[in-house]
Each structure stands twice: as C-alpha cells, then as structure tokens.
Amino acid sequence: MDLAAATPLNDAQRAAAGFGDGPLLVVAGAGTGKTRVIEERAAHLLERGVAPERILLMTFTRRAAAEMLERTARRHPQARRVDGGTFHHVAYRIVGRHHRALGLARPPTVIDPDDAANAIAAVMERLGLGRDRRRRLPRKQALQAAFSRATNLRLPLAEVVARDLPEFAGEVEALQRLRRAWAGYKLERGYVDYDDVLVMAAKVLEAPEARDRIAAAWSYVLVDEYQDVNAWQAELALRLSAPHGNLMVVGDPRQSIYGFRGARHDKIVAFADEVPGASVLHLTDNYRSTQAILDAANAVMGLMEDGGHARPLRAAARPAGGRPRLRVVEDERAAADVVADALQERLAEPGALAGHAVLVRNAYQSVPLQGELLRRRIPFAVYGGLRFTEAAHVKDVLAGLRVLHNAFDELAWLRLLQLLEGVGETTAARAFADFSDADALAATGDADPLARAVRRAPLMAGRIREGLVDLVTALRDAAGAVSGGGAHSVAGAYDRLLTWYGPVLARRFPGEGQRALDLAFFRIVVERYEALDALLADLALDPDATRQATSAPGAESGEGLRPLTISTIHSAKGLEWDHVVLLGVDDRSLPSPWAVRRALATGDAREIEEEKRLLYVAITRARQRLDVVHALYGRQGMQRLSRFLDDPGVRATLDVDLGGGRGGPGDGPAAGLSPDELLDALAGE
DNA sequence: TACATGAGGCTTTTT
C-alpha cells in the first residue's frame, strides 16, 4: 500500500478513476492498483460534490472496505462517511429494514453454517428421516453445503446432488422435502442463513417500484473483486444501480477463486454484454511486485486454459529482483524450522516481521509452523481456517448472549441446555418446548421463555434441576446487566455468563487451559460493544472481526512486535507483503484432490483451473521476495511438488534449492537422500 | 428411554 500511495497514477488508472457516469468495468490484473482506482474514484466523486452517503462501496470482506475508506479518508475526510460493506451486510440491511415486505414479524437473526447444519439435523429428526436405518442420508454439514450450493448456483437440488453427492441420488426426493421443511423451520423462527440473506434481498428488490425506492438511497455503486460475485451478488449490484446506471465494477478473472461457493467468474467476462452501455478498461501495469515474481506468475498464467490470450503482467515500478526460490526440505518439521529460522534472523529489524506472510492452501498446513513459532515466541496472527467464533467454547458462551438478545432463540437454548449434565437432545428439546410454549406463556403472563424458565427450573425433575437452575439464574442475572444499559453492560453480562460457564468448560474440555484464555481474550472484543445486537450481528456476518490472533503479544521477545501473518491463500486475496512464503504446495494439496478427482471422473477441469488461479493469487501477493518451501514427506508419506510448479515453464522461473543448506536442526535424514533422489521425488519418480 | 462414552472415520477453500 505504501508504494502504491507514493506512485502517481498512470494513464489507465486515471482514466478509470475519472471515468464519467454510467456502467464501467475495470479489468485489472494482480497488483495493478485496482483498489487504488476505486479509492481514487471515490475521492473523485467526493470532489465533484457527491455526498459521501450517496456512494455505496461493496466488497467481500469488511476489512477490505474499511481499509479502502480509511486510505481515501487521508485525502478526503468525508470518505469515512461513504456507505459500504460486504454484500452480505448490505443485503442484510435491506432485509432487516424491509422485513415486513417479506412477511416477517421482525428483523431476522443470522445463523452461521454450523447452526444451519444443526437445524437441518433437527428438522431431519422431526421428519423421521434420521430414524430410518435403511435410508442413510448425508451428514448434516454435507446437507447444509449441498443446499447452500444449490442456492448460490441457482441450480435444482437434484443437479447438485448428482454432482456432489452421487451416492445419494436415489434420495433426491427426501432431500427436497427436507430442504423445504428446513426453509419453513427458519421462517417460523425468524432465522436467516448467509444464503437466505442474499435471496431475500433479491426478493425485496424484485418489484421495480420497491427496487427504485430502495436504490434511491445511493447515486453511485462501486464494487471490488467482481470476479468472485455469485449470481445473487451480481444481481444485487445491478439492481441497486438500476435507477442511475452508475455502477463501477473492478476485478480480475484470473483471481477468481471462489467458484466453490457459487462465484461466477463468467459474470465479469459477460458484464459488457449484459449491461447496456458498459465501458471496459484494462490495467496491466503491475506496481506491486518485481519482474522476477511476475515472471513466475505469468508462467502460471500460461498454464491456464485461456492463458494464451492473457496479457502478461509487467513490473512498472520495481527493479527486476531475484527469482523466487523453491526450497526442498525433508519434512514438515524441517519446513517449519527453515521458515522460523529465516524469521528469527529478522526479528531485530523493526517492522520486518509484519512484512512477512506464510500462505497455505489448507488451514491445517500451518499447524507445525505455528507450534514452532510459539516455541520460539515469534508473534503471528492466523487468518482463515477455523475462526475464533466457530470454536465450541466460544459458541457456548455466545449462545448465552444470544438468549439474552432473543429469548426465543431455539438453537441457542438447545446448545446451552445440552451443556448441562444429564441433558441430551431429547431433554433439551422438551425443556425448550415447555419454556417457549405460547399458551403457557400467555396463561402465566411470563414475558418470554427466559422468564418462564426462571420460574420452571426449580420445579423440574430431580436430576437436571440443579444444573438448570444454575443456568437460568446466570441468564437472568446477565439479562439484568444488559437491560441496565451503559458502557459495560454487555461486558457485565459476559462476565456473569463466564462465571456460570467456568465449571462447564472444565468438565467439557478437561485439561485444556487454552480455551479459558480464549474466553478471557474474547472479553476484549465484547468490551467494545455497548449494544448486544450490534455485537451479535457483527459476529454473525463478519466473523473475521475476531479472527484468532495467536502467540500472545506479551511474549517477551515480542515487545509489541507487529506479528507475522499466517493465512490461507483464499484469505490473503487482495493483500500484499514484501516477503511471502508458500508452504505445503504439494500435489495433494494444490491442486486439491477433489478437483483432480472430478476432472478424472467427469472430464470437468474447471476446478483444476481454479486451483491454478489460486496459485497465481498466492504468487502475486509478494512484493519483493517469494519463497516456496516444499516438504518431501508429509502426513501421507512422500509427496510430489505441485504439478503446476513442476511444469518446466514455471520451474524455469524459479531458483531450485534441493536442501543443500540446513534441513532442520540436527535431525537431518535429508542428508541421507542424494540430490538425484530428491530430483526424482520432485519429478514424481 | 435417554444419556454418556469410546472407537473409528473424515477433514478444502468462506460470506
């Protein structure tokens, strides 16, 4: 970012930023400053006197939107008031505000895929689909994923099942029934999952009059990362800009890496055809990386099916630089050591650590490195993979907060009740049915299920009474703290819930101290909120606000060092570092076995293409230096280097180091392997 | 009947 800010705009960028009104597509390769073009465009509009609230900026992560606005605000303080956020946030705002048009009594509660899967399991049970031994249905997450895919791709469920769950093709009818019942379950209880948010927003915007009324709030719509929109998101952007046509979308089809969740990278290709009067601009000058890094990226681009037509990236600002280095080491431990050694050497330089990122295909591939960094007290922050708020213990406490927010939140209640000793699914369901029984509530005048639970708990059958009383007492106290209002009310409620949860935690996860520390850490997040609904909405729609930050900054070698970044390649999209290390680029990870299997089985190589793009994204994150560290042995034995890196054209852009240096401290069976053997391994024998 | 517990299987990527 620093560099981009220092470089004057080139002609193409200036043309894009200052482009007149009307639909505009900017096709911008990696590192060509496309984000900067959007910032510039926003600044331009503000200079023309457009009110900031009338500009709508949509991206995929809130962090990206916030950073863009923050940088723009340095030139134009008003930029902070530009409206924007993720597609899901914008969609949820529309749904929340217009819930009555959808026949909903109140703004819905957002549930995450994990809750959605649990709800599906509950509905399955209710339909009697779970009990039948003869008919086996997919597991709940697989069901949730299939339903979600069908929605995002706008495909009939049968097609998704045929493709993703072929062994259940005979059960399509039951699955359709289940999907319908599940939709009913959500509507009844006022839940929406991530997909529903987009679908409902589209529904609200369907009628032209309503659409124009809602869209009138903005005069300009700016969209980043357009290559990753799915059909619903593209529609959202188009509908919100329909009245004025001032829609600017920016993206790079070669960085489309979210096909698995319905991204349609053909949408960006088709934009000019689908949107009447759209102009198209191309950016190819790269301001981020050295030419040596771009050579590798271009070589990977050459592997793509349409690679021949692509314009190669040119370094417009950096010197040639050194070639990316491919380093082969014995195993994952050795890889972790090599990376940690290199980082340790730079600890003394202020800020150097934060200029590094380690990128992986799968979140678990960074685990050995995390262990080594912890041991050496090198601070790091992890992005991607299991998010903090998805950990079981965090969800437990959050369930408590959710009940305070909405005492009718069945999923939250069930989760809490099942934490009690002697309470399983059945008892929990019965208890909630009792607490939330509408007739009983009306008869006794209890305001909500919590009030009724407080009265009922002491009367329950012996075995679970004690635990139940503890729980509802804690909830009641916490509810009292919240209703008291004030700066610390949410944190106060959280503390009360933690007091209750402590013993539960000890019983549920014996001997795991980290989880208690997590919850203490999480309080820092909670403290920032004065209102419970804001906290819960943020957590539901934007879990990355609380991504796990590990390796306590208090570690004494740390001294407030800004941490190294460890990230999945997906989560690294749009970001850049001086020095990037790619870990785990073996042929069983990139391309992923799923993509390979599908290509072999059906001849459909689209997912393989996406894996190439993923590697392209990873390489182009680096400004000055790129290292690839390949371990010869992984958890599944010997592993070849990724076929993409092994391609002669790509290999030629790399410096190959077969582990002549350190292989890892002391434990060097690497020394037992001859260079020839290593070569054979590299070439896949 | 409902819950607890342990073995075994599987695990991509994310809003």
Add this chain to the structure above:
DNA sequence: GCCTCATGTA
C-alpha cells in the same frame, strides 16, 4: 478436531 455409530449405564 469434529461427527457418527455402537455399546454400556441409570
């Protein structure tokens, strides 16, 4: 780590 399934227990 997480889910499912089978088996033992109140």
